[in-house]
Amino acid sequence: MARVRLSVAERREELLRAAIEQIEARGVAAVRIADVASALGVSNALVLYHFSTKEKLVAAAFTYAAEDDLTHLRKLLGRRTSALRRLRAAVRWYAPTGQAKGWRLWIEGWAVALREPALRDVTKGLDQQWKAAIAEVIAEGVAAGEFRCPDPTAAALRLTALLDGLAVQLTSYPGAIPRSRAQEWADEALARELGLPEEK
Numbered sequence: 005m006a007r008v009r010l011s012v013a014e015r016r017e018e019l020l021r022a023a024i025e026q027i028e029a030r031g032v033a034a035v036r037i038a039d040v041a042s043a044l045g046v047s048n049a050l051v052l053y054h055f056s057t058k059e060k061l062v063a064a065a066f067t068y069a070a071e072d073d074l075t076h077l078r079k080l081l082g083r084r085t086s087a088l089r090r091l092r093a094a095v096r097w098y099a100p101t102g103q104a105k106g107w108r109l110w111i112e113g114w115a116v117a118l119r120e121p122a123l124r125d126v127t128k129g130l131d132q133q134w135k136a137a138i139a140e141v142i143a144e145g146v147a148a149g150e151f152r153c154p155d156p157t158a159a160a161l162r163l164t165a166l167l168d169g170l171a172v173q174l175t176s177y178p179g180a181i182p183r184s185r186a187q188e189w190a191d192e193a194l195a196r197e198l199g200l201p202e203e204k
Contacts, residue, residue: 023065087145
């Protein structure tokens with residue numbers, strides 16, 4: 005059966021989705037251009053035409069996957085409600101007990117970024133976007149008098165560091181921490197950062 009002819013943008017997106025699937029199945033270190041090509045029934049040369057190296061393909065795939073989560077985070081933080089409600093919704097969604105779907109990919113990306121400068125730049129940039137989005141809403145809440153936080157940027161760093169650490173535990177060692185306990189810790193951390201009484 006003949007393959008449907010795709011535009012350059014459609015082909016690129018198809019390759020990125022296949023790369024994400026292969027990375028999730030095999031891990032970044034083990035995945036090969038040939039795995040992505042084989043999954044789609046195309047030639048290695050076609051994949052290389054679009055990305056030129058495995059490193060560029062992996063960096064682009066990582067960005068493509070993470071942008072979905074960033075788009076959802078921005079929607080949560082952009083709602084017309086109090087800063088506190090937006091932050092609670094974002095933390096509960098971003099926490100590894102929520103519905104953010106990219107944790108396995110993030111963990112893979114962090115590990116490879118230790119040795120791959122191109123992926124390090126990508127992960128660092130995406131990480132900075134997460135923290136900046138959270139810090140901005142904390143600052144909005146402070147300005148509106150909803151809560152107190154002397155350093156929204158530091159608070160965002162501490163919150164996301166906790167959530168990242170919990171994600172590593174829950175993703176790498178299933179059952180190490182009950183999901184309900186991890187959610188409690190995330191809620192408690194947010195309350196501490198904002199100087200709020202903890203919910204009982």
